[in-house]
Amino acid sequence: MKPNAGMVTLALSKGRIFDETLPLLQAAGIKVLEDPEKSRKLILTTSRPEVRVIIVRATDVPTYVQYGGADLGVTGLDTLIEHGAAAGGGLYQPLDLQIARCRVSVAVRVDFDYASAVRQGSRLKVATKYVNIARDFFAAKGVHVDLIKLYGSMELAPLTGLADAIVDLVSTGNTLKANQLVEVERIMDISSRLVVNQAALKLKRDAIRPLIDSFAAAVGKLQPA
Ligand code: PRT
Ligand code: MG
Numbered sequence: 001m002k003p004n005a006g007m008v009t010l011a012l013s014k015g016r017i018f019d020e021t022l023p024l025l026q027a028a029g030i031k032v033l034e035d036p037e038k039s040r041k042l043i044l045t046t047s048r049p050e051v052r053v054i055i056v057r058a059t060d061v062p063t064y065v066q067y068g069g070a071d072l073g074v075t076g077l078d079t080l081i082e083h084g085a086a087a088g089g090g091l092y093q094p095l096d097l098q099i100a101r102c103r104v105s106v107a108v109r110v111d112f113d114y115a116s117a118v119r120q121g122s123r124l125k126v127a128t129k130y131v132n133i134a135r136d137f138f139a140a141k142g143v144h145v146d147l148i149k150l151y152g153s154m155e156l157a158p159l160t161g162l163a164d165a166i167v168d169l170v171s172t173g174n175t176l177k178a179n180q181l182v183e184v185e186r187i188m189d190i191s192s193r194l195v196v197n198q199a200a201l202k203l204k205r206d207a208i209r210p211l212i213d214s215f216a217a218a219v220g221k222l223q224p225a
Contacts (some may be wrong), residue, residue, distance in 0.1 A: 008051045008207045011070035013058035017192060020099035021074050027218030028211060050207060059083070062195060066090045071200040071208060077190045078104055078169060082132050092201055094212050095194040098219055102171040104133055106185035109158045114165065114184040118143055127157035128167035137167070137187045155179040 012018045014036050025032060031047040036055045044053040056064055061075040062083040067090075074097060075083075106126075108114045117124060118141075127148040128134045138145045148163055155175060157163040169190065170176060170183055194215055201208050 006050065008072070008204060008211065009070040010051065010053050011056050011061045011064045011073035012053055013061060013075075014055055015058075016100050017058065017061075017074050017076070018055070020192070021097070023222055024097060024099070024215055024218045027221060028214035051211075062091060065195045065197050068197050068200060071197050071204060072211070073195045074099075074192050075195055076100060076102075076192050077188075078130060078133065080193055080195065082130055084132070090198050092196040092198045093193050094196060095216055095219065097192045097194055097215065100190075100192045102169045102190050104130060104167060104187040104190060105170045105183045106137075106165050106167055106187065107155075107158075107170070107176050107181045107183050108165045110180050110182050112158065112164060117164065124165055125163040126165045126167060127154055127163035129154065130167050133187060134167040137185075155181060 012021055018036060022032065025046075029048075030051055032044050032053055033046060034041055034044045036044065042055050044055065046052060054064070054070055056070075058076065059079055059082075061070075061073040062080055064070040065073040065075075066083075080093070106114070121144070123144045123146065124138070125148060126134055126138070126145045127150050129150055129152070131147050131149050134145070134147055148157070150157065154166040154168040156179075157166050158181060159179060165184075166181070167187065173183065176183060194212065196208065196212065
């Protein structure tokens, strides 16, 4: 028997995704019984004996769900696109949960003239964790870029001369401001998505379908348009 047979496993990452998914779970009648910030446990029990939550790195959520380590997961559209699963590949995306909203933007130092660099056809050095999103965006714009892959603290790249620009997530804009950076392009709006393993949906339909339905109802209720 597979270790998760008869059990529905939801993959979440610690921090804002976990925090913002809790009210949706609550609305679906599910209480998570342990706090991932306080416990070292990576498998959390819930008030439903057949539902458990696993805590994984945000970038690992699509991987867990795609390969069946989890039946469902919550992941940012940014992470989903970079994972390369937006086009399918065993991942069913039934729902925009409208949580953890932000945008992917291009930012530069306040003293860098981005508009004229683009106008003059200069080659831009762009540092980002989001190489796929950045590559597609600048290609569509006809701007030549050298992409530098980073895993964090993108804001440092223009300040240290590593890059001319960054492609990063922006929410309030406070982080950019605190680092003398300015947003010069908005690439796309981001929110978190529910992702479901397609095979699990078939095999455990009776358990998973009602969960998706109550999430859908909760999204409508918690976020009136
Ligand atoms: O942090 P870690 O390396 O473990 O993983 P992660 O960064 O992938 O996870 P986490 O929890 O930070 O982000 C998970 C998801 O939340 C992202 O994939 C986004 O879909 C979503 N989200 C929403 C955000 C933000 N808002 C956000 N503001 N993720 C990150 N940020 C960061 C941003 O990178 C920047 O450093 O916050 C800073 C900007 O915030 P403002 O408010 O100052 O503009
Ligand atoms: Mg982070």
